[in-house]
Amino acid sequence: MRATRSPRTTTAARLALGLLGTVGIGYGLWELVTHLPADQLAGLIAWLGVALLLHDGVLVPLTTVAGRGLKRITHGLGALQQAIIRGALVCGCVMTLIVAPLLGARAVLQPEGPASAVNRTILQGAYGASLLLMWLGLALAAAAGVAAVGLHGRRKVTKTRP
Amino acid sequence: MDRLTTKLQARMDALGAASASPLRGRRLTVILGRWLGAAFVICFLTGLYSHLLQQPPAWMVLLPRPVWLYRLTQGVHVATGIGSIPLLLAKLWSVFPELLRWPPIRSVLHALERASIALLVASSLVEVGIGLVNTFEWYPWPFPFKTVHYWLAWVIVSSLALHVAIKLPVIAAHWRRGPAESADPAPAGRPNGMPAEPAGAASPGWNRRALLAAVAAATGAAVLTTAGQSFGGLAGFNVFAPRRQGTGPQRLPVTRTAAEAGVATTALATGWTLTVTYRQRQETFSLARLRALPQHTSELPIACVEGWSQDALWRGVRIRDLLATVGAPADSDARVHSLEQHGNYAASTLPAAYSRDDLTLLALELNGAPLDLDHGYPARVMAPGRPGVLQTKWVRRIEVLG
Numbered sequence: 001m002r003a004t005r006s007p008r009t010t011t012a013a014r015l016a017l018g019l020l021g022t023v024g025i026g027y028g029l030w031e032l033v034t035h036l037p038a039d040q041l042a043g044l045i046a047w048l049g050v051a052l053l054l055h056d057g058v059l060v061p062l063t064t065v066a067g068r069g070l071k072r073i074t075h076g077l078g079a080l081q082q083a084i085i086r087g088a089l090v091c092g093c094v095m096t097l098i099v100a101p102l103l104g105a106r107a108v109l110q111p112e113g114p115a116s117a118v119n120r121t122i123l124q125g126a127y128g129a130s131l132l133l134m135w136l137g138l139a140l141a142a143a144a145g146v147a148a149v150g151l152h153g154r155r156k157v158t159k160t161r162p
Numbered sequence: 163m164d165r166l167t168t169k170l171q172a173r174m175d176a177l178g179a180a181s182a183s184p185l186r187g188r189r190l191t192v193i194l195g196r197w198l199g200a201a202f203v204i205c206f207l208t209g210l211y212s213h214l215l216q217q218p219p220a221w222m223v224l225l226p227r228p229v230w231l232y233r234l235t236q237g238v239h240v241a242t243g244i245g246s247i248p249l250l251l252a253k254l255w256s257v258f259p260e261l262l263r264w265p266p267i268r269s270v271l272h273a274l275e276r277a278s279i280a281l282l283v284a285s286s287l288v289e290v291g292i293g294l295v296n297t298f299e300w301y302p303w304p305f306p307f308k309t310v311h312y313w314l315a316w317v318i319v320s321s322l323a324l325h326v327a328i329k330l331p332v333i334a335a336h337w338r339r340g341p342a343e344s345a346d347p348a349p350a351g352r353p354n355g356m357p358a359e360p361a362g363a364a365s366p367g368w369n370r371r372a373l374l375a376a377v378a379a380a381t382g383a384a385v386l387t388t389a390g391q392s393f394g395g396l397a398g399f400n401v402f403a404p405r406r407q408g409t410g411p412q413r414l415p416v417t418r419t420a421a422e423a424g425v426a427t428t429a430l431a432t433g434w435t436l437t438v439t440y441r442q443r444q445e446t447f448s449l450a451r452l453r454a455l456p457q458h459t460s461e462l463p464i465a466c467v468e469g470w471s472q473d474a475l476w477r478g479v480r481i482r483d484l485l486a487t488v489g490a491p492a493d494s495d496a497r498v499h500s501l502e503q504h505g506n507y508a509a510s511t512l513p514a515a516y517s518r519d520d521l522t523l524l525a526l527e528l529n530g531a532p533l534d535l536d537h538g539y540p541a542r543v544m545a546p547g548r549p550g551v552l553q554t555k556w557v558r559r560i561e562v563l564g
Contacts, residue, residue: 010330013327014327014328017323017324017326017330018323018324018327021321021322021324021325021327022320023320024316025278025281025317025320027316028315031313032309032310035313036305036306036310040305040306041305043304043305044288044303044310047303051287051291052284052287055283060181060255064180064183067183079367079368080366082367082368083367083372087372087375087376090373090376090377090379091380091383094248094384095384095387097247098244098384098402101291101294101300102298102404104300105299105404108300108302109298109300118419118422119419121406121416122404122415123404124409125402130402134401
């Protein structure tokens with residue numbers, strides 16, 4: 001990694017790593033192909049394809065659109081204030097993405113509520129309410145941060161005036 | 163044809179410009195790549211350990227001590243898996259314009275590289291996704307979880323190794339802060355909106371540092387709000403994990419209930435007996451006879467492959483004492499059969515490393531009371547440092563091998 005290493009060592013390391021990686025990919029794929037019957041393999045390939053499509057075709061473009069919209073909405077705010085809002089949104093959206101399957105699992109596995117579960121020790125939390133609370137906390141924290149930056153900025157401006 | 167190519171290129175350039183962000187840059191990608199790489203490697207190694215424990219090869223050294231080892235490795239496995247979700251999304255976002263690069267394929271080698279990246283990205287997304295959902299005991303996919311999760315992991319670490327080998331000069335050039343473009347191997351066709359060192363990196367407000375802080379905060383939040391299912395110290399923050407410590411019968415969660423296993427009637431039958439066999443010898447124990455044998459107490463964690471774990475106090479007969487009743491050597495492998503007839507939980511092999519261990523019990527009590535039906539009444543195996551799936555419940559027969 002260091003620049004002091006000779007180019008030859010680096011090339012050898014890259015070749016070895018690349019070769020190891022290629023062999024490993026072949027090994028993993030071969031085992032998948034031999035372990036799974038055709039219909040399951042087709043299912044896996046479909047899942048891999050849909051994952052790529054959803055990520056590259058929906059999720060990332062959505063972040064771009066959201067980012068632009070946000071820029072317009074937060075137009076009048078300072079750079080730091082905009083950063084606070086964006087940071088809070090990144091945290092909130094990522095957490096929502098992680099909690100969404102939890103809510104999905106509960107809706108599918110326990111359609112009549114947690115109390116109806118065969119196993120009363122799984123998926124029993126108040127996940128929806130917790131998620132709302134988390135968003136509320138984020139909104140409050142972001143609002144406080146934006147306000148604090150605004151006040152601080154104004155005080156600085158007042159101080160510099162004669 | 164040329165016009166079409168030009169048109170397509172213009173389209174892709176416009177698309178790239180539309181999704182451009184001054185935050186994107188190689189330095190950002192290298193930092194996120196380091197974080198994600200570390201998380202993936204830890205996740206892979208701990209997952210490999212769990213996999214090997216469940217099907218130990220002959221060369222494997224089994225470690226009954228420290229008793230919390232598996233609890234730690236599997237807790238870390240699930241926590242790093244969940245933590246890698248924000249990291250993966252951020253890393254992929256940082257290189258998104260690469261997807262729109264035009265022309266899409268420059269040579270056979272370039273095509274192969276892109277194919278390997280597509281494989282790495284798709285496998286990583288599916289791997290962390292099904293890993294997370296598996297902890298909810300929900301299987302909405304048309305393939306077996308364990309097989310796919312295990313072999314995809316090999317595909318991922320291997321494509322990661324290949325990816326690092328290909329990108330090493332770029333990684334080295336941007337390992338430390340500051341522009342270093344001399345080692346850039348692909349100066350031609352600068353990707354859309356992918357400056358090496360974006361102007362926005364040092365500007366105030368929403369800059370690279372702020373984005374990294376947000377990603378770190380999201381990762382921390384994801385881990386903090388779920389890892390409490392495995393680590394007692396974080397139990398107070400556990401709001402988004404499927405399991406909660408200290409809940410369930412006898413204040414301990416259950417992975418598989420007696421009803422799910424279909425043993426609710428047989429386990430409660432009055433005529434239940436345990437049979438221990440070794441070659442031609444056989445001993446039969448009623449519950450009363452088992453209770454009359456010397457009782458021992460072990461404080462052992464139950465640590466599930468799905469990540470949740472908890473310490474508990476188990477009391478019962480040492481397995482080595484049971485083996486002695488049929489004249490079997492203390493360091494014998496044993497096969498433990500459950501009342502449950504089919505599936506992964508129906509039987510488990512107890513290698514000698516565990517059967518001879520003083521802490522390994524045929525447990526009859528949990529936390530000071532007879533086992534709850536869902537915890538394996540009348541008797542279950544508890545050995546130190548093993549995945550919960552191997553701590554067979556509702557035991558009916560112990561067969562000493564060899």
